Amino acid sequence: MLLNALAFIVMIGVLVVIHEYGHYRVAVACDVKVLRFSVGFGRVLWSRMRGETEFVISALPLGGYVKMLDEREGPVDPSELHRAFNRKPVLQRAMVVVAGPLANLVLAVLLYASVNWVGVSEMRPWFAQPSAGSLVAQAGMRVQDEIVALKRDGRAAEAQSDDDAEWHAIRSMNDLQWWLTSSALSGHDIVLRVQSRSAPDQAARGERELHVSLGQIKASEVDGDLMTRIGLTGPYADPVVSRVMEGGPAHKAGLRDGDKVLLINGVAPTDATHLRQVIRNSQRNGQPLPLSLQIQRGQDTFGVNVTPVMKEIQGQSVPRIEAGLGGPPAVVDVRYGFTEGLKLALDKTWGMARLSLEMLGKMVVGQVSVKNLSGPLAIADLAGQSARLGWVYYIGALALVSVSLGVLNLLPLPVLDGGHLMYYLFEGVTGRPVSERWLERLQRGGVAIMLVMMSLALYNDLARFVGAH
Template identity: 25%
Template sequence: MSDVFSSVFGLEGILLGTLVPFLFVLTVVVFVHEMGHYLVGRWCGIGVQAFSIGFGPELIGFNDRRGTRWKLCAVPLGGYVKFVGDMNATSAPDPSQVASLSEEERRVAFHTQPVWKRALTVFAGPAFNFILTIAVFAVMFGLYGRYVLEPVVAEVRPNSPAAVAGFQPGDRFLRVDGAKITNFGDVQRIVSGRAGDAIPFLVARGDREVTLTATPELSAQKDALGNDVKIAVIGVVNSQEVGQPRLIEYSPASAVTEAVRETWHVVERTGQFLSRFVVGREDRCQLGGPVRIADMAGKAAALGFEWLVQLVALLSVGIGILNLLPIPPLDGGHLAFYAVEAVKGRPVSERAMEAVYRVGFMLVLGFMGFVFWNDLFGC
């Protein structure tokens, strides 16, 4: 019995080893996202009725002096901010609720605000996710710096795309697909998501520059958390002797600048993956849902708190990107409606919004079902 109890409640057990890190990661990301909506909505003069982490039955909560209900609910897979006016799923006013609003409530209701205030409030959620990622990266760079390797080829794998393209040991990367290269990580970042694409490489070979073209191929590898991943490689290897690793230390200002740059790289890679995935050029098993996130959170927590915080940063930027897709009921869908309203000078008809919302809702449900299937059975 003691062995069973230990395996369940021990640090490496399901509850503390996986569930608690998962809830920590998800709660932080959701809280920051919803806080973006809340703070900007309040700044715009919009009344807030409820701020919820999770869905379903309320577990615990309280009312603040402004009358907002802050609560933690039973299903921790998301959250919401409910503004005055009791918006329905399409962010259109509910006529039955509007009729019951007082004059004061009408003044602060979401649907009575100018379109720019509504759009700014909606955009603030994903924006705060990006800000969280930048903040985490900035702290990590400021505390630990970053080790980099010189962008020089130490070895070319036989029969690899690099060997076919004519790479040689000693070649120094100058540009990859037109992008300037400063360290070996830059090469890996650009190549890793471009399987099947013919990429031009400008390298320095002795006292001359040579342009080579290689087509990366997928390679099964383990990531830092031990997960099986497939990334594109060309088959060149760096080494301690050739790469001459060095630590770059950052001042507070330069750490923020580097964090912004790194966050943008993550956005680029995510956008690149999604666009390639839609046309069938990416492995579907690279997409995961809550089960995989929980597994990754457990592995990250086992490596140390800083790893868990980095997972928070990566998940946060991913949530920000997904929420900006122009699909109702995501934030990007609402922003698309507001853009049409700004151009036409009047809101999109409720009938049209409802029709588009139904399609979008089915797409979101389909995507959620897809990643759950991947988590449990597909991969």
């Protein structure tokens, strides 16, 4: 929890500084007098004057602000009226406001590009046995198939985009999850190009194409479990014993770490997932059934009998042999050159921004569940998990949250930057500013909407936290 909190504070601090610096830099360029640049709210912990601007760090590190000279917030010396924010042309005011969200989006591009250039180890898109009857199983996917490319079919969508006919290389699980999510939200079927790793001969290991009816998935069903929902049960792992718990059935039967299971009840397990499923099914009337295993240990092969014990797992009593099963998933180093890495960073930032807007729009009309909203606890958990994996993963998480912050602030809600842009659009079209009465009404409505969104997000965070424990 301490690491999560520290990683979260650093993440929010960086994003707030970049966001407010965007406002500050463009305000100065437009000759607006900036009175204060604050990171955080509430009681001032540290301050320093630099020129005419006071830079401060405040006690509550969940945001920040740039305070500019403005007649609406207090009297302004006549000699400085030309530097008041409210006296500037509409276009300049709009530029100052939009600079904050754009700074977050630019930061995301640079962070994603850095990750692409440095490189990162990610899980290889090489899969275990798909779920029986699932979409990918119906398409013909088999155990140890590796997905190497994907394209959108477009037949299930109302309109096709320019890249529907393009094949997109899939280098990792993250690549695949991104394309599956965006395709499902837009209602596209997909075509997967897969390569078999389990075929008995080299000739049968060539690439083949599988049509997956992804358009059958409703937008409301697009969430973090999408891959499982379409039948991708997880990365392929050999059916080996990875960790034997002392005193458990596996330990009492003489099993050791690294033992490979060749047969279980006379059937060769296709992978670790299949092996776990056979063990889970080894019961009758709530009582565990003995298992007959054929084990390979080094050059030796021998038989072992194991009787599982019943354990309570998520409210259900299931047989367990008290051993970790499955070798480590295969990984691949994903790294790009300068130009390709920058282009992919631009594409990913734009894609994530568009995906966020699509999700929010579908939430508003009820096509996507509001359970997909995440709040500060989820962000803190993401920050902590990525920090534990390493700084490259932390930078990737920072980029993701930076995109979300930029998109959120561009929403046309009165309390956000996007709301102010709507005011300026109205002023630019009509030639007059929004009246004070309407400003007050819209401000109250915006605050109410934000409070509802924040409450839902916090409730979802707590529900996930409680469900995970």
